[in-house]
Amino acid sequence: MRETPVPDLTYPPLTVAGLSEAELLERIFPRLNRGPETNDSLLLGPGDDAAIVAVPDGRVVLSIDTQVADQDFRLEWNNGYRSTGYDVGWKAAAQNLSDINAMGAHATSLVVSLTMPPETRVAWVEDFADGLTAGIRELGATQCSVAGGDLGRGSELAVSVAILGTLDGRAAVLRSGARPGDTVALAGTVGRAAAGLALLESGPNVSTLTREQRGLMDTQCRPQPPLAAGPLACEAGATAMMDISDGLVRDGNRLAAASHAVLNLDPAALRQLAEPLKPASVLLGADAMAWVLGGGEDHGLLATFAAGRPLPAGFTAIGSVEAPASTDGAGVTIAGRRAESGGWDHFAN
Amino acid sequence: MRETPVPDLTYPPLTVAGLSEAELLERIFPRLNRGPETNDSLLLGPGDDAAIVAVPDGRVVLSIDTQVADQDFRLEWNNGYRSTGYDVGWKAAAQNLSDINAMGAHATSLVVSLTMPPETRVAWVEDFADGLTAGIRELGATQCSVAGGDLGRGSELAVSVAILGTLDGRAAVLRSGARPGDTVALAGTVGRAAAGLALLESGPNVSTLTREQRGLMDTQCRPQPPLAAGPLACEAGATAMMDISDGLVRDGNRLAAASHAVLNLDPAALRQLAEPLKPASVLLGADAMAWVLGGGEDHGLLATFAAGRPLPAGFTAIGSVEAPASTDGAGVTIAGRRAESGGWDHFAN
Numbered sequence: 087m088r089e090t091p092v093p094d095l096t097y098p099p100l101t102v103a104g105l106s107e108a109e110l111l112e113r114i115f116p117r118l119n120r121g122p123e124t125n126d127s128l129l130l131g132p133g134d135d136a137a138i139v140a141v142p143d144g145r146v147v148l149s150i151d152t153q154v155a156d157q158d159f160r161l162e163w164n165n166g167y168r169s170t171g172y173d174v175g176w177k178a179a180a181q182n183l184s185d186i187n188a189m190g191a192h193a194t195s196l197v198v199s200l201t202m203p204p205e206t207r208v209a210w211v212e213d214f215a216d217g218l219t220a221g222i223r224e225l226g227a228t229q230c231s232v233a234g235g236d237l238g239r240g241s242e243l244a245v246s247v248a249i250l251g252t253l254d255g256r257a258a259v260l261r262s263g264a265r266p267g268d269t270v271a272l273a274g275t276v277g278r279a280a281a282g283l284a285l286l287e288s289g290p291n292v293s294t295l296t297r298e299q300r301g302l303m304d305t306q307c308r309p310q311p312p313l314a315a316g317p318l319a320c321e322a323g324a325t326a327m328m329d330i331s332d333g334l335v336r337d338g339n340r341l342a343a344a345s346h347a348v349l350n351l352d353p354a355a356l357r358q359l360a361e362p363l364k365p366a367s368v369l370l371g372a373d374a375m376a377w378v379l380g381g382g383e384d385h386g387l388l389a390t391f392a393a394g395r396p397l398p399a400g401f402t403a404i405g406s407v408e409a410p411a412s413t414d415g416a417g418v419t420i421a422g423r424r425a426e427s428g429g430w431d432h433f434a435n
Numbered sequence: 436m437r438e439t440p441v442p443d444l445t446y447p448p449l450t451v452a453g454l455s456e457a458e459l460l461e462r463i464f465p466r467l468n469r470g471p472e473t474n475d476s477l478l479l480g481p482g483d484d485a486a487i488v489a490v491p492d493g494r495v496v497l498s499i500d501t502q503v504a505d506q507d508f509r510l511e512w513n514n515g516y517r518s519t520g521y522d523v524g525w526k527a528a529a530q531n532l533s534d535i536n537a538m539g540a541h542a543t544s545l546v547v548s549l550t551m552p553p554e555t556r557v558a559w560v561e562d563f564a565d566g567l568t569a570g571i572r573e574l575g576a577t578q579c580s581v582a583g584g585d586l587g588r589g590s591e592l593a594v595s596v597a598i599l600g601t602l603d604g605r606a607a608v609l610r611s612g613a614r615p616g617d618t619v620a621l622a623g624t625v626g627r628a629a630a631g632l633a634l635l636e637s638g639p640n641v642s643t644l645t646r647e648q649r650g651l652m653d654t655q656c657r658p659q660p661p662l663a664a665g666p667l668a669c670e671a672g673a674t675a676m677m678d679i680s681d682g683l684v685r686d687g688n689r690l691a692a693a694s695h696a697v698l699n700l701d702p703a704a705l706r707q708l709a710e711p712l713k714p715a716s717v718l719l720g721a722d723a724m725a726w727v728l729g730g731g732e733d734h735g736l737l738a739t740f741a742a743g744r745p746l747p748a749g750f751t752a753i754g755s756v757e758a759p760a761s762t763d764g765a766g767v768t769i770a771g772r773r774a775e776s777g778g779w780d781h782f783a784n
Binding site: 148149152156186189233242261344 | 500
C-alpha cells in the first residue's frame with residue numbers, strides 16, 4: 087500500500103478550475119480499472135450517457151453512499167495529518183464494497199460522482215482515482231470495475247458511489263432473519279477506526295505516532311472491510327447479516343429490530359475485542375470498550391448463524407440471539423442488560 | 436402536476452436536525468413508489484444494507500448524476516421564485532431518467548443520496564420525496580422504482596441519483612455510431628430551459644409571469660425529457676444518440692467526436708426551434724438562437740438515423756451527418772460553418 091501521494095511540484099498548483107471537464111476526465115480514466123485482472127462484466131465503460139454491466143444471475147444488488155468532507159472525513163486533522171485524495175478514494179470504495187459484502191454478495195461494478203470546489207488540485211483528483219482503484223483491488227474486489235461517473239462543482243468536497251453486486255444465484259442474507267438460539271458472530275474488526283479517529287482528533291502529532299497507532303489511524307482513513315467473509319457467511323447459511331458502519335450496538339439494534347430479537351453479547355468476548363485497543367485508550371485517557379461498542383467505520387460484519395453449526399472462516403462468536411421479553415423488547419444486551427447505544431447518527435444530537 | 440408545496444405551519448419549523456435518521460426515513464419511505472402501478476423488478480426495497488433488483492435480460496444500464504444547490508439549481512432565484520423540494524426531486528428524477536433514455540433503454544430502479552444542511556426543513560424533504568415520485572410517474576417511467584437511498588449531513592444541499600435501466604434484449608445506442616449520410620434528428624425541446632433560467636435570473640417577478648413564461652420556467656425547474664423517444668429510436672435503428680444536457684452544440688460536438696463525423700445542422704430547422712422562444716427573448720433582450728444552440732437541461736434527445744428511413748414518432752430532422760474534412764475536423768457545423776460551442780462546462784471558465 088502506498089503511504090504518501092506524489093507531491094505536486096507545479097506552482098501555482100494546477101486546480102480543477104484550470105481544466106475543462108473533458109480534460110479532467112482524460113486524466114482520471116487511465117487511473118481506473120488498472121491491474122492484472124480482466125473484468126468481463128463491464129460491457130460498456132465510461133464515456134457514454136451510461137455504462138452497461140453484465141448481470142449473469144438476473145438480479146443485481148444495489149446501494150448508494152455519500153461521503154462529505156468535514157462530515158464523513160476531514161481533509162485536515164488536529165494531529166497534523168492531511169487526508170490524501172488516495173485516502174478518500176480508498177474509503178469511498180471500502181464503504182460501498184462493504185454494503186455489498188453485508189448482503190453476502192460480491193461487487194461487480196460501481197459508478198462514482200465527485201463534487202469539488204474549483205480550487206481542488208488536479209493532483210488530488212488523480213490521487214483520488216488511484217486510491218479508489220487501489221481500494222477495490224487490494225481489498226480483494228477483483229471482479230469490480232469502475233463503470234462510469236460524474237464530475238461537478240460544489241462548495242464542499244463530496245463523493246457519492248453507487249455499487250452493484252451479484253449473489254451468484256444464492257439468496258441474500260438480510261437483517262431480518264436472526265432467530266432465538268442463533269450464534270451472534272463478528273468478522274473483521276470493531277473499534278479500531280474509532281481509536282484512529284481519536285488519535286487524529288486529539289492524539290500526538292502524526293509524525294510521532296508508533297507503527298501500531300498509525301495502523302489505527304489507517305483503519306479510519308482506509309478501512310479494511312473483510313470482503314471474503316460476506317459471501318462465505320452466505321454460503322454457510324448465515325440467518326442475518328449487516329455491516330457495522332455506525333457502531334456495534336447501534337447497528338446491532340437495527341439487526342435486532344429487523345429480526346424482532348435480542349442480541350445478547352458476551353462480556354468476555356467484548357473484553358477480548360477491547361484488549362488490543364488498550365494502549366491507545368490509555369494514551370488518550372479514553373475507554374476502549376466505548377470504541378468497541380460505539381465505534382463505526384471498521385466495516386466489520388455482524389452476522390447470526392444457527393447454533394451448533396461451525397462458523398465460517400473469519401468469524402468469531404460474540405453472543406447469542408434470544409427472544410425478546412416484550413413486543414418492543416428487541417435490541418442489544420450485554421450479559422442480559424440493555425446496552426447503551428452510542429455510535430453515530432447523522433442528524434440526532 | 437402539483438404547483439405549490441403544502442405550507443409548513445409549525446413554528447419553529449421542524450428541521451432535519453430535530454429527527455434521527457430513522458425518524459426521517461419513516462417520513463420518506465411512504466412517499467416513494469406510490470401510484471397505481473406495481474413493479475415486479477424490485478425484489479428487495481429500502482431498509483437493508485442494499486436493495487435487490489431483477490435484471491431479466493442479463494445486462495444493466497447504469498448511470499450516476501449529482502445536483503448541487505447553487506450550481507445545478509438555485510433555492511432562491513432573482514425573480515422571487517423559490518425552488519421547492521418537489522422541483523429538486525422532480526429534476527433529479529428527470530435528469531437521470533434522461534441518461535437511461537439516451538441509451539435507448541428504460542429505467543427499472545434508482546437509488547438516491549440526499550445531503551442536507553441541518554437547518555433543512557423536514558417538510559422540504561417530504562416534498563422532495565413527493566417530487567421524485569411524481570417525476571418518475573408523470574414522465575412515464577412507470578417501471579422505475581426507488582430501490583433505496585442514503586441520508587447525510589453537509590453544508591450545502593446535494594442530491595446524487597444512480598439509476599438502472601434495461602434494454603429488453605436490444606443493443607444500446609451509443610454516441611459513436613453516426614455515419615456520413617445519416618439524418619440528424621431531435622426529440623423533445625431545446626432552449627426552453629435556458630429561456631426559463633433567464634427568466635428566473637433576470638426576468639420580471641415570478642408573480643407577474645404569463646402562463647407561457649411560467650411554462651419556460653417549469654422546463655428549467657421540472658424538465659420533461661421525452662422518455663418514450665429513446666427506446667423508440669433504438670427500435671428504429673438509430674445509429675447514435677445522446678441526451679442534450681449541456682447544449683445542442685456542446686453535446687453535438689461530443690457525439691460528433693465519438694463518431695469521427697460532422698453534424699451539419701440546417702439553419703431553417705434551427706430557426707424553427709428558436710421561433711417559440713422569441714417572445715421571451717424580446718422581453719429579456721436575449722438571443723433565442725443562443726438558447727437553442729447553447730442551452731442545456733431540456734434533456735431532449737439528439738440522434739442520428741440512416742438516410743431515407745422514416746424517423747420514429749417524436750423526432751424531427753435538423754441536419755445531416757457528413758465526413759470530416761480532416762482527422763481533427765469532427766464537430767458541429769451550421770450550413771457548413773463551424774458552430775460556436777457555448778453551453779455549460781462544470782469547470783472551464
